Amino acid sequence: MGHDAGVSKPVAHGFRAVPAVERVLQDAAARPLLVRHRRERLVEVIRKVLDDVRAGLAQGSEAPSIAEIIGSVGDRLAAPGEGVRRRVINATGIGLHSNLGRATLAEEAIAAVVQAARYPSALEFDVERNDRGDRDTAVRADLCALTGAEDALVVNNNAAAVLLVASALASGREVIVSRGELVEIGGSFRMPDVMAASGARLREVGTTNRTHARDYRDAIGPETALVLTVHPSNFRVVGFTATVDLPEVVAIAHEAGLPVLDDVGSGALVDLTAYGLPHEPLVRARVAAGADLVTFSGDKLLGGPQAGLIVGRHAFVRRLAAHPLRRALRPDKLTLAALAATLQLHRDAPDLAAALPTLRWLTRSLPDLEAIGRDLGPRLAALLGPGHLVEVVSSEAEVGSGAVPARAIESRALAISHPDRPAHVIAAILRSASPPVLGRVREGRLLLDLRGVYEPADLLPDRL
Ligand SMILES: *Cc1c(COP(=O)(O)O)cnc(C)c1O
Secondary structure, three states: OOOOOOOOOEOOOOHHHOOOHHHHHHOHHHHHHHHHOOHHHHHHHHHHHHHHHHHHHHOOOOOOEHHHHHHHHHHHHOOOOOHHHOOOEEOOOEOOOHHHOOOOOOHHHHHHHHHHHHOOOOOOEEOOOOEEOOOOHHHHHHHHHHHOOOEEEEEOOHHHHHHHHHHHHHOOOEEEEEHHHOOEEOOOEEHHHHHHHHOOEEEEEOOOOEOOHHHHHHHOOOOEEEEEEEOOOOOOOOOOOEOOOHHHHHHHHHHOOOOEEEEEEOOEOOOHHHHOOOOOOEHHHHHHOOOOEEEEEOOOOOOOOOOEEEEEOHHHHHHHHHOHHHHHHOOOHHHHHHHHHHHHHHHHOOOHHHHOHHHHHHHOOHHHHHHHHHHHHHHHHHHHOOOOEEEEEEEEEEOOOOOOOOOOEEEEEEEEEEOOEOHHHHHHHHHOOEOOEEOEEEOOEEEEEOOOOOOHHHOOOOEO
């Protein structure tokens, strides 16, 4: 039974015209696909495409040729992955967008991940002493140097860091915290829930807007194990307020022989005000103020991978390291490689703002954004088609992920509108591009924030 290999003829109309799976597989045009994919996988995808063809025929579509069918099969197999494997373009104006993976990594960190992925490494091996090592070795010296702390430990994220500290130091006992600091971050991190999960009991003191030194003093008793301070990352209380400074909380706790855990959330390793940016607590300053342990995230302003960093007094850090939860919460080698490289940049890079994408995003000049907007505008308008108006406008970006809360970062955006097309429709068109472009709708226009756009190509999808 000779089949016409290589000759792809149009298939006639009607259901009977849909080719058999085997017929598609045997076609010469399918050969390159058979080299790259398992036969079972190809059969599965061909079946799906043929189902679509049948559905199309029922709607009155023309029957595709075998070549077209194979083209569709190839497209499906080459489709981008879902979730983390799907690249998107972040023009939302939120720099550290939790749903879009927060910080993007520095080139040095990316290279470190690739090397750690490709080759064996001395992850937990002391090469000089030919002995078992410790996975925090890669980051401890840099973390201590950057924060002034005695010791350091890394876990999977800051939520895990707080959980580990509370579990190791306060399980079955009380943790004192101000009512003004009982934060919820992004819906999934609620301080009371994390405390409950650790087995510690939360002892709330003060009120939402005012907490005084005597509130802490009065609450301390035989059941108290830890005093917790939390940076209110994503909100500000204004008006009639009172808070107790960290040095005073430390003095009260230490007088009673209790340790202080300071959760700074994002924290900063470099003084952001030196770059003309709003203030965010410096981890070094919190350590200097006497906090026994300070926890913060790796993928917020630090600009590294998702991680929870714990720095502080040696004796406490060692208790954390020995706790069984530590094993469950420890980061993997790829995270550690990226984190170590990022910390090294913080210590070494003469121009950190150029080396670290997060800081680069924050510090770009407005003329730079305007220039790229003027270049891009007409090209995007042409891509979108007749009637689309694209102009460069002022906009407000935000750091995101609860860092530098309630402070807008002045930015520029492309505002896109069309007389007959609502902004949400334009937004949907750009989301269906390859890669998807994500903006935000404001006052009837789609805004594409330019702060994260370094090359025009960053915002021009390959396919629209
Ligand atoms: C962001 C944040 C957290 C949670 O950190 P993750 O690294 O996302 O787990 C905890 N506490 C504060 C104050 C935060 O800002």
